[in-house]
Amino acid sequence: MKQQIIVSGTGGQGILFLTRFFAEAAMMMKLQVLTSEIHGMAMRGGTVVSHVKVGTFKSPLVREGHADAGLILNKQNLPLHRSLIRPDGYVFVNTDTPGDYSSIDASGLALGAGAPAMTNLVLLGFAMQRGGFFCEADVARKVLKKLSPPAHLELNLKGFDMGFASS
Amino acid sequence: MNRQEQRMLMGNEALGRGLFENGCSLAASYPGTPASEILSSVVTFSREAELPIHIEWSINEKAAYEVALAHSYTGKRAAVAMKQVGLNVAADPFTRSAYLGVKGGFIVISADDPGPYSSQTEQDSRLFAHFAKIPVFDPSSPREAKEMIKKAFELSERYEIPVMVRPTTRVCHARQNVTCKKPRLLERRARFEKNPSRWAATPQFIYDLHKLLNEKMDKIAEEHVLSPIPYASLPSRNKRCVIASGVAFAHTYELLEEMGLLDRLDLFQVLLPFPLNRRFIDMIQSDYEQVLVVEETYPVIELQLEKGKIQGRKSGFVPRQGELTPDCIHDVLERFLGSASQTHPARVAQPGKRPSLCPGCPHRPAFFAIKKTFPKGIFPSDIGCYTLGMNLGAVDTCHCMGACISQGAGFYHSYAQDGGNIPPIVVTIGDSTFFHSGIPGLINAVVQDARFIIAILDNSSTAMTGHQPAPHLGIKADGTPAPAVSIPDIVTACGVRFLRQCDPYDVPAFRSLLEEADQYCRSEQGGVAVIISKHSCPVDKKAIGPEQLYTMEIGETCDGCQLCLKQFECPALVAPEADSRAKGRVRIDFHTQGGGYLSSEHGEREGVAPAASPREGATRAPLIDQALCVKCGVCKHVCPKGAIAVKEETKA
Ligand code: SF4
Ligand code: SF4
Numbered sequence: 001m002k003q004q005i006i007v008s009g010t011g012g013q014g015i016l017f018l019t020r021f022f023a024e025a026a027m028m029m030k031l032q033v034l035t036s037e038i039h040g041m042a043m044r045g046g047t048v049v050s051h052v053k054v055g056t057f058k059s060p061l062v063r064e065g066h067a068d069a070g071l072i073l074n075k076q077n078l079p080l081h082r083s084l085i086r087p088d089g090y091v092f093v094n095t096d097t098p099g100d101y102s103s104i105d106a107s108g109l110a111l112g113a114g115a116p117a118m119t120n121l122v123l124l125g126f127a128m129q130r131g132g133f134f135c136e137a138d139v140a141r142k143v144l145k146k147l148s149p150p151a152h153l154e155l156n157l158k159g160f161d162m163g164f165a166s167s
Numbered sequence: 168m169n170r171q172e173q174r175m176l177m178g179n180e181a182l183g184r185g186l187f188e189n190g191c192s193l194a195a196s197y198p199g200t201p202a203s204e205i206l207s208s209v210v211t212f213s214r215e216a217e218l219p220i221h222i223e224w225s226i227n228e229k230a231a232y233e234v235a236l237a238h239s240y241t242g243k244r245a246a247v248a249m250k251q252v253g254l255n256v257a258a259d260p261f262t263r264s265a266y267l268g269v270k271g272g273f274i275v276i277s278a279d280d281p282g283p284y285s286s287q288t289e290q291d292s293r294l295f296a297h298f299a300k301i302p303v304f305d306p307s308s309p310r311e312a313k314e315m316i317k318k319a320f321e322l323s324e325r326y327e328i329p330v331m332v333r334p335t336t337r338v339c340h341a342r343q344n345v346t347c348k349k350p351r352l353l354e355r356r357a358r359f360e361k362n363p364s365r366w367a368a369t370p371q372f373i374y375d376l377h378k379l380l381n382e383k384m385d386k387i388a389e390e391h392v393l394s395p396i397p398y399a400s401l402p403s404r405n406k407r408c409v410i411a412s413g414v415a416f417a418h419t420y421e422l423l424e425e426m427g428l429l430d431r432l433d434l435f436q437v438l439l440p441f442p443l444n445r446r447f448i449d450m451i452q453s454d455y456e457q458v459l460v461v462e463e464t465y466p467v468i469e470l471q472l473e474k475g476k477i478q479g480r481k482s483g484f485v486p487r488q489g490e491l492t493p494d495c496i497h498d499v500l501e502r503f504l505g506s507a508s509q510t511h512p513a514r515v516a517q518p519g520k521r522p523s524l525c526p527g528c529p530h531r532p533a534f535f536a537i538k539k540t541f542p543k544g545i546f547p548s549d550i551g552c553y554t555l556g557m558n559l560g561a562v563d564t565c566h567c568m569g570a571c572i573s574q575g576a577g578f579y580h581s582y583a584q585d586g587g588n589i590p591p592i593v594v595t596i597g598d599s600t601f602f603h604s605g606i607p608g609l610i611n612a613v614v615q616d617a618r619f620i621i622a623i624l625d626n627s628s629t630a631m632t633g634h635q636p637a638p639h640l641g642i643k644a645d646g647t648p649a650p651a652v653s654i655p656d657i658v659t660a661c662g663v664r665f666l667r668q669c670d671p672y673d674v675p676a677f678r679s680l681l682e683e684a685d686q687y688c689r690s691e692q693g694g695v696a697v698i699i700s701k702h703s704c705p706v707d708k709k710a711i712g713p714e715q716l717y718t719m720e721i722g723e724t725c726d727g728c729q730l731c732l733k734q735f736e737c738p739a740l741v742a743p744e745a746d747s748r749a750k751g752r753v754r755i756d757f758h759t760q761g762g763g764y765l766s767s768e769h770g771e772r773e774g775v776a777p778a779a780s781p782r783e784g785a786t787r788a789p790l791i792d793q794a795l796c797v798k799c800g801v802c803k804h805v806c807p808k809g810a811i812a813v814k815e816e817t818k819a
Contacts (some may be wrong), residue, residue, distance in 0.1 A: 010520055023175050023342045033175075035342040040200035040285030043633065043750040047519025047705070058417040063493045078549060080519050107794075116794035128816065144704055 001031060002055030004062045008070035008081040009073030011043035015050050015135045017100060017147070018071060021124065022052040025143045038062035049081050054134050063073040069131050071123055074105075092127040102130065109162055117152075118159030125163025137164060176208075176345045181309035182276055182343070183208030185316025186246050188720040190353035191219045191274075193238040195231035198632035198674040199250035201339040201527045202278035207633065208250055210645050218352060222644045224635050225811065227507040227603040228570070231455040232260045232275070233413045236329075236763060238294040239273040240366065244320055244374040248276040251292045252567065256604065261329075262299045267365055268327040271355065272320035275301075279748040282461040287550070287567060289488060291465035296331045297441045299672040300380050302387050303331040305413040305440050305462075309343040315438070320791065322393070326383045335463055337414040337490075346758065355602060384442045394444035395435040406454070409503070411461040412440050418493040418499050419461050422500055432504070437462075459484070463491050478503065523557050526739040527797035529626055531597070533671035534561035535735055537622065540681045547574040549605075551597040552625050552631045552704075558736050562595065569604030572595050576608070576617035583618075587706035591685050598654065599629040599637040603637035612695050618688040618788035621697045623655060626704040634707045643707075665696035672702055674804035691693035706795060716813040717800030719791055725810035727787030735805045739796035740789045 007018045009094055019035050024120060026033035038050040051062040064083055069090035072078055078093060078101070085091055104110035106122035121144075127133070128140055135143075148156045176184060182205050186194055196206035206222060213220045221238075221513060225231035238245035247257070254277045277292035286676050296303035304319055306312035312334050319330040364372045387393070395410065400419065409432060411419040416436045433455075437443070440462065451458060452474060460469045460479035465693065469479035478484035483748045485491070485499050524531045533610045537546065547573040548562040555561040564574055575594035582589045596605050601623050609621070619695040629635040636642040641651030651801060658666050665687045677700070684696035703710035731740055788810075804813045 011522060012525075020175070020342070023344075027173060027175050027344045031345055032340070036337055037177075037340045037342070038284060039203075039340055040555075041522050042284070044522040044525060045520065046522030057421060057422040060308070060337055060343075060414070060492055061418065061493050063497070104243065111794060131196065 001134055003053075004067045005052040005054075005150035006049055006062055006067045006070045006131075007052070007073070008049040008077040009120075010077075011045050013047050013073045015073065018120055018124060019050040020139075020147060021119060021143055022054070024147060025139055026052075026054045028139055028143060029135055031134065032060075033058050034060045038158060041045075047077060047080060049077070049084070067135070069127065071127055072101075073120060073123060075087050078131070086153050088165075090127070090131045092123060093133065094123045102126075102164060104166060106163060109166070110159060113162065115155050115159065118155050121122045121156050121159030122166075125160040126130070126166060127163075128160075141154065148155065170348050170349060170565060173344050174347050175342055176309055177204060178306075178309040178334055178343075179204035179278075180208040180211075180314050180342050181313040181345050182248070182305075182316060182332070182334065184212055184347055185298055185313040186274070187216065187220070187795045188313075188348055189272075189317050189320050190351045190355075191220065191244045191246050191272075191320075192218065192353070192355070193235055194248065195223045195225045195235045195246075196248040197225055197228045197253055197256075198599075198629050198635045199253050199278075199790045201280055201336040202248050202253070202276065203632040203635070204339070205276060205278075207635075207755070213645070216350065219353070224637075224644050226638060228257040232257040234262055236260060236269065236273065237641065239269040239271040241359045243271040243355050243357065244277045244353065245271060246274040246275075246276065246316075249278070250286065251277050251279045251295075252286055252288060252289055253277070253717060254292055254295055255290075256568065257331040258295075259563050261301075263297075264329045264372060265300045267368060268376075268380075269323060270360075271292075273329045273334055274319050274321040274323065275317065276332045276334070278339050279333060279464060281335055284336055287565075289464045291463070291466055291467060292331065292333045293440050293467040294465045296333070297467055300330050300384055301331055301441075302384075302439060303441050305412050305415040306334055306338055307412070307436065308338060308750040309341055310345050312338055313345055317439075318393075320716050322387070322390075323387060326378075326387060328383055333413075334412055341348050343412075368415075372430055375533060377658065385445075387439075388442040388445040390444070391446075393439045394447050395437045398429065398434040398436065399565055404429075407453070407454040407503075408435065408455050408457075409459045409461060409500070410435045410451070410472075412437035413463055415461045415463050418491065418496050419500070420700075422493060422497050424460060426500070428504070432735045437468055440467050443468060448472060449526065457503070459495055459499070461485060461491060461499065462618075464488075476621060503509055520554060521558070523558055523736055523738055524552060525706055526737055526795050527698065527705045527799040527801070528552070529671050529704070530556060530624055531559070531622060531672050531735065531737065532804065533557040533622060533677065533700045536671065536674050536677040536681060537561045537593050537595070538734070539684070540678050544591040544593050545578050546593055546595065547571040547578065548595045548702065549597065549600045549632075550620040551600055551624075551629075552626075553595055553597055559734065561593075567764060568591070568600055569596070572605050572608035572612055572621060574618045575621065576612040576615060579617040579619050582674070589689075591620075591688075593626055593681070594619060594621045596621065597629075598625040598627065598639060599635075600622060601654065602638050602652075606661065607698075609658070609661045609695070611662070617695060620684045620688060620694060621695060623654060623697060623699045625657075625701045626707075627697050627710060628704040628707040630704045630707060634704070634709065636709075637667055638710075638765065650746075651740065654699060658699075663695050663697050665694070666699070667697075668701055670702050671700045672799065672801050674801065675796065676723075698763075705799070712800065713799070713819050716798035716817045716819050717803070717813045718798055718817070719796070719800065719802055719811055720814040721788055721791065722812055724808045725788040725806070726808065728808075729787060729789060731802060731805045731809060731811065732789055735802065737796075737802060739792050740802065743786065743793050744788055 466481035
C-alpha cells in the first residue's frame with residue numbers, strides 16, 4: 001500500500017490535526033508513514049500545505065502531480081496546490097461553489113452545528129466516505145478518539161459523521 | 168512502556184527522544200522555528216524518567232550553550248538545541264569549545280531552514296561546524312535523527328569533542344513512526360576535574376589544543392563506521408555517482424527508485440558531512456569521472472571533494488540557493504544523466520495568503536496607535552509574532568534578535584548629528600526578545616544619550632514559537648514555579664527615567680502615552696523613553712482570559728472606506744467580496760444596509776445577500792466574521808466615522 005495525500009488551507013484551520021490524523025491512522029494500520037508540516041509564522045493565518053505519505057517512502061515531500069488525494073480547506077488554495085494532485089486524483093474542497101472537484105460546504109455545516117472549529121473534520125468525513133483511503137471509517141473514529149482532547153471528542157466525531165453522512 | 172514501542176514522532180520529538188533514551192541529563196534551548204519542539208518533547212518524555220533531567224528554556228542560545236558545556240565538564244551528558252541563527256548567538260562558546268573539548272557527551276543540535284520558511288537566513292550549520300572544526304551529523308528522517316543522537320554522544324565521548332547534529336525543517340517537522348526504547352541509565356555523579364591549562368586555557372596553551380583538535384579531526388575522518396553508505400550497484404559500471412546527505416538524500420533515493428535507476432547509478436548517503444571520510448574522498452577521486460553532490464544548503468561535502476569534476480551547488484550545477492525539493496532534484500538528476508527532455512522552469516512558490524496577527528492580538532492596537540500617532544515615524548522592530556506589524560505599516564526594520572534597540576539608537580544619532588528635525592523613532596520589541604538580547608542594547612542606548620521611544624510588547628509569552636515561558640513569568644520549562652525577573656525593574660536599572668505601562672487595548676490612553684514619551688525624548692533632560700505595552704496573548708493557554716466580551720456591529724455611518732481593513736487588518740473584519748462564504752450568507756441584523764454579520768453566531772443561513780444598497784459604498788461595508796471574532800472590542804477605536812460600535816457587552 002502506497003498513498004500520498006496533501007492537506008491545504010490557512011493557519012488555524014486544523015491542517016496539523018488532519019496531518020496527525022493520517023499519520024496515526026497509518027500507524028494503527030501497521031503501515032509506514034512520513035508526513036511534512038509547516039510551523040512558525042505561516043501558522044498565523046497564512047497559506048499552509050502539509051504532505052502525508054503512507055507506505056515505504058523515504059522522502060517526506062509529495063512531488064508535483066503525485067498526490068492521490070487532496071483535502072483543500074479553503075477554496076482560494078485550489079489554484080496554489082491543485083498541481084500537487086494527480087490529474088486523476090481526488091480533490092476534496094470545502095466550498096459551497098461546485099466545480100470540477102468534490103465539494104462540500106464544510107464551513108457552512110460546521111457553523112450550522114454551532115462549531116466552526118470542526119470544519120476540518122466535516123471535510124475529512126466527506127473525503128473518507130468517497131476517497132478510497134488506506135484506512136476505513138472505523139479506524140478513523142478510533143484515531144479521532146485517540147487524538148482529540150476529551151473536551152472536543154464529541155464534537156470532532158460529530159463533525160466527522162456529518163461529513164461522512166452527507167452526499 | 169514495553170521494551171520497545173512504535174510511536175508517531177515529529178523529527179524534533181525524535182531528537183528529544185534520542186536525548187532522553189541516551190542518558191542526557193541536561194537539555195537547554197532557546198525557542199526558534201524549526202527547533203522549538205525539541206526541548207518541549209524532552210519535558211514530556213522526562214515524565215517517564217527514573218533519574219532527574221535538568222531542562223531549561225535559557226535566556227538565549229549563548230547562555231544555553233554555556234550551561235550545557237559546564238554540565239559536560241562534570242562528566243555527564245548534555246545537549247543544547249537551537250535554530251541555525253541561534254548558533255550565531257552562541258558562536259563564541261561554540262568555536263572555543265572545539266579547542267577545549269568536553270568530558271561527558273555533548274551535542275549541539277542546530278536546525279537549519281532551507282527555503283527559508285521562518286528564518287532570516289538560509290545559512291548552513293554544517294559549514295559553521297566545518298569552520299569551528301566540530302564533527303556534524305546530517306539526518307535524513309526523524310528515525311535517523313534519533314539514531315544519530317546515540318552515535319553523536321558516543322563520538323563526543325570517544326574524542327572528548329562537541330558534536331553537532333544538524334536537522335533541517337523537513338526533518339524537524341516531518342512525522343514518522345519511530346521505535347522507542349527504555350532510556351539508558353548512566354548514573355553518573357557530577358565530578359569536575361580541575362585542569363586550568365584546559366578549562367581556562369590561556370593563549371600559551373591554545374597552540375597545543377589546536378594541534379590536538381586537528382589530530383582528532385584526522386582520526387574521525389578515518390572512522391570506518393562513519394563513512395558514507397553506498398547504495399546500489401557498486402563497484403561502479405559507468406564511473407558516475409551521486410553523493411547526497413540529509414533530507415536531500417531521501418528525496419534523491421526516492422527519485423532514483425522511481426526512475427528505475429537505483430541499480431544503474433551509484434548513490435552514497437553521507438551521514439557525517441564534516442569531516443568527510445578520508446578514504447571516501449580518495450575513492451571518489453580515483454573511481455569516478457562524473458560526480459553529483461546534492462546537499463542543503465551550502466556546498467559542504469562538495470568543498471571537501473577537492474577536484475574540478477564535481478558538480479554541485481558550488482559549481483552551480485545545482486541551484487545555489489533555496490530548498491532542494493524533490494521536483495528541483497528531479498530536474499538536476501535528469502540533467503546529470505543527460506536524459507533531460509527539457510529543463511522544467513523551477514516552480515515559483517506562489518505567495519498565497521500572507522500571515523497576520525490573530526484576532527484580539529494585543530500587538531495590533533499597539534501598532535495601530537504607533538502608526539496613527541506618528542505617521543512619519545521610523546519603526547525598528549524585531550523577531551516574533553509582532554514582526555507582522557509590518558502589515559500595519561509600523562515595522563520598518565527587522566534584523567536579528569535584539570537588534571531593534573541599537574538600530575533605534577543608530578537612527579537617532581544619524582538624524583541628530585544633522586541638526587534640524589528628528590523624526591519620531593519608535594522601537595517595538597517583544598518580552599522574550601528583550602530578555603534574549605535587548606538589555607545590552609538598552610544600556611548602550613542610555614549611556615550614549617540616544618533619545619527615542621521603546622515599546623516593550625509584553626504579551627507574557629513567546630508566542631511565535633509555541634508559548635514558551637520567559638523570565639518574567641516565574642515558570643520553568645516543566646511548568647513548575649521559578650523566581651521571576653521583572654521587566655520594569657530591569658528597565659529602571661538600565662538607567663531609563665521615563666517608564667510607563669499601558670494596556671494597548673485602550674488605544675486613546677496608549678496614544679497619549681506615546682505623545683508624552685515623544686515630548687520627553689525631545690525635552691532638555693530627555694533620553695530613552697520606555698512604554699510597556701502589557702496584555703497577554705489570547706492564544707496562550709496559560710493566559711487569564713478577558714473579563715468583558717464585546718459584540719461589535721458596523722452601523723450605518725460606515726461609508727465603505729475600508730480603512731479598518733487596510734489599517735487594522737483584524738482577520739475577523741472581512742471585505743464583503745473577499746469571502747465567498749459571505750456571499751449568500753450575509754445576515755443584516757439591524758435595520759441598516761451598512762454592514763452585517765456572517766451568520767455563524769445565529770446558527771442559521773440567510774438565503775440571499777442584501778439587495779444593492781441605496782447608499783453609495785454601503786455594499787463595500789466590511790463584515791464581522793463572528794466565527795473568527797474574539798469580541799475584544801478594540802476595533803471600536805479604529806473607524807474614523809465611529810461606525811464600528813459595541814452592540815452588546817457581556818461578562819466573560
Ligand atoms: S499568537 Fe498571540 S502574540 Fe502571536 S499573533 Fe496571535 S495573539 Fe498575537
Ligand atoms: S472585536 Fe473587533 S478587533 Fe476584536 S476580534 Fe472582533 S472584529 Fe477583531
